[in-house]
Amino acid sequence: xxxxxxxxxxxxxxxxxxxxxxxxxxxxxxxxxxxxxxxxxxxxxxxxxxxxxxxxxxxxxxxxxxxxxxxxxxxxxxxxxxxxxxxxxxxxxxxxxxxxxxxxxxxxxxxxxxxxxxxxxxxxxxxxxxxxxxxxxxxxxxxxxxxxxxxxxxxxxxxxxxxxxxxxxxxxxxxxxxxxxxxxxxxxxxxxxxxxxxxxxxxxxxxxxxxxxxxxxxxxxxxxxxxxxxxxxxxxxxxxxxxxxxxxxxxxxxxxxxxxxxxxxxxxxxxxxxxxxxxxxxxxxxxxxxxxxxxxxxxxxxxxxxxxxxxxxxxxxxxxxxxxxxxxxxxxxxxxxxxxxxxxxxxxxxxxxxxxxxxxxxxxxxxxxxxxxxxxxxxxxxxxxxxxxxxxxxxxxxxxxxxxxxxxxxxxxxxxxxxxxxxxxxxxxxxxxxx
Amino acid sequence: xxxxxxxxxxxxxxxxxxxxxxxxxxxxxxxxxxxxxxxxxxxxxxxxxxxx
Numbered sequence: 001x002x003x004x005x006x007x008x009x010x011x012x013x014x015x016x017x018x019x020x021x022x023x024x025x026x027x028x029x030x031x032x033x034x035x036x037x038x039x040x041x042x043x044x045x046x047x048x049x050x051x052x053x054x055x056x057x058x059x060x061x062x063x064x065x066x067x068x069x070x071x072x073x074x075x076x077x078x079x080x081x082x083x084x085x086x087x088x089x090x091x092x093x094x095x096x097x098x099x100x101x102x103x104x105x106x107x108x109x110x111x112x113x114x115x116x117x118x119x120x121x122x123x124x125x126x127x128x129x130x131x132x133x134x135x136x137x138x139x140x141x142x143x144x145x146x147x148x149x150x151x152x153x154x155x156x157x158x159x160x161x162x163x164x165x166x167x168x169x170x171x172x173x174x175x176x177x178x179x180x181x182x183x184x185x186x187x188x189x190x191x192x193x194x195x196x197x198x199x200x201x202x203x204x205x206x207x208x209x210x211x212x213x214x215x216x217x218x219x220x221x222x223x224x225x226x227x228x229x230x231x232x233x234x235x236x237x238x239x240x241x242x243x244x245x246x247x248x249x250x251x252x253x254x255x256x257x258x259x260x261x262x263x264x265x266x267x268x269x270x271x272x273x274x275x276x277x278x279x280x281x282x283x284x285x286x287x288x289x290x291x292x293x294x295x296x297x298x299x300x301x302x303x304x305x306x307x308x309x310x311x312x313x314x315x316x317x318x319x320x321x322x323x324x325x326x327x328x329x330x331x332x333x334x335x336x337x338x339x340x341x342x343x344x345x346x347x348x349x350x351x352x353x354x355x356x357x358x359x360x361x362x363x364x365x366x367x368x369x370x371x372x373x374x375x376x377x378x379x380x381x382x383x384x385x386x387x388x389x390x391x392x393x394x395x396x397x398x399x400x401x402x403x404x405x406x407x408x409x410x411x412x413x414x415x416x417x418x419x420x421x422x423x424x425x426x427x428x429x430x431x432x433x434x435x
Numbered sequence: 436x437x438x439x440x441x442x443x444x445x446x447x448x449x450x451x452x453x454x455x456x457x458x459x460x461x462x463x464x465x466x467x468x469x470x471x472x473x474x475x476x477x478x479x480x481x482x483x484x485x486x487x
Binding site (some may be wrong): 010011015056198199202203205206209210212213216217 | 448451452455456458459461462466468469470472473474
């Protein structure tokens with residue numbers, strides 16, 4: 001097996017391969033041959049991104065166990081079985097991703113040990129730098145979705161063939177969108193053209209090109225500005241207006257870069273998969289125009305927001321609704337915090353993602369609490385009028401935009417002290433006490 | 436009852452259906468622009484998604 005390469009959906013190799021395969025795809029007779037070509041692409045991408053055989057074995061166990069458990073849960077739906085397997089799955093995910101929490105949880109004797117188990121070397125207590133599975137975070141969330149839906153009897157059919165290709169789909173393996181299995185399976189069984197005419201084909205080509213421009217041209221401009229200037233303001237020293245201006249560039253550049261990069265990536269993979277008869281779910285809808293954190297997650301990384309609602313928020317909130325139907329809406333704000341905090345931690349293994357999740361959780365809970373208080377004070381009619389006011393709308397969008405900029409300031413810095421220093425320095429400078 | 440106004444995306448779609456040359460022109464022009472971008476690649480993408 002080769003050393004892992006970085007998978008770049010805006011690179012000429014990927015785009016050229018997609019266009020070449022798309023040109024012959026619907027000339028292939030029968031759905032089975034088309035599936036075979038697609039699956040070959042999936043295998044090729046896996047071969048390129050998995051750094052060693054141990055990673056491939058770990059991935060096979062991870063996905064294989066999920067598939068078997070989905071079959072079992074479809075036949076014998078058991079809450080205990082699902083909860084036990086999900087606990088194991090979360091533990092496996094934490095170890096495979098080498099979350100920093102392992103350093104605190106593992107006894108120091110184990111954490112510092114080096115050994116070899118079944119041919120897999122363990123250094124400093126964890127499988128360090130050996131197992132690397134690109135896209136594991138997304139596979140993890142897709143697997144949870146399949147297991148929960150299977151236990152609830154929502155998945156009619158599932159085969160190893162469709163499950164493997166669903167999880168390892170080359171268009172979504174890297175960073176989503178998080179497609180529903182039922183949606184994938186239905187389209188996978190047909191693989192018919194979804195672009196109705198030449199106009200739709202051209203529009204799709206345009207979307208792919210715009211995605212490349214977002215990733216390759218606009219995004220990097222803002223990334224470079226952010227990268228070059230952030231060092232100058234990382235200690236939070238705002239001794240002159242020059243530093244204040246630098247901070248503003250850093251503050252706004254990263255959110256623009258991240259949007260261009262991620263939305264551009266989604267444009268490319270959504271457009272590319274349509275060439276092959278697969279409509280992926282949309283992931284962005286003018287996110288920075290959202291008026292609060294909860295709305296933001298219905299516009300930014302939409303499929304993740306939906307996943308958080310269905311598999312984190314609802315399992316906590318639904319029992320409360322069933323038990324206390326009248327009081328439940330007033331208590332909903334409590335459950336937004338843990339749901340979004342967990343989703344934040346999912347983004348990465350380091351502390352900055354935990355703080356990012358906590359910040360989003362506070363924002364979501366605060367939004368719901370504010371809405372509950374407004375409803376109690378203004379009544380339903382008054383709340384409607386409040387929400388329709390253009391001035392309130394503008395103010396809400398402005399506040400939420402800056403809330404998200406702070407959020408991404410935390411997200412962007414591995415050293416969690418840096419955003420703290422920056423924001424503290426900013427507040428001190430604005431209140432006339434620069435240090 | 437008032438009729439719902441078409442969105443900008445719907446207007447654009449209708450316009451380019453009436454004037455297909457515009458879509459062709461855009462696709463070809465952007466192909467020239469995006470070609471070098473694709474060849475140049477973007478290491479930034481790789482940096483961002485390593486955590487996933």
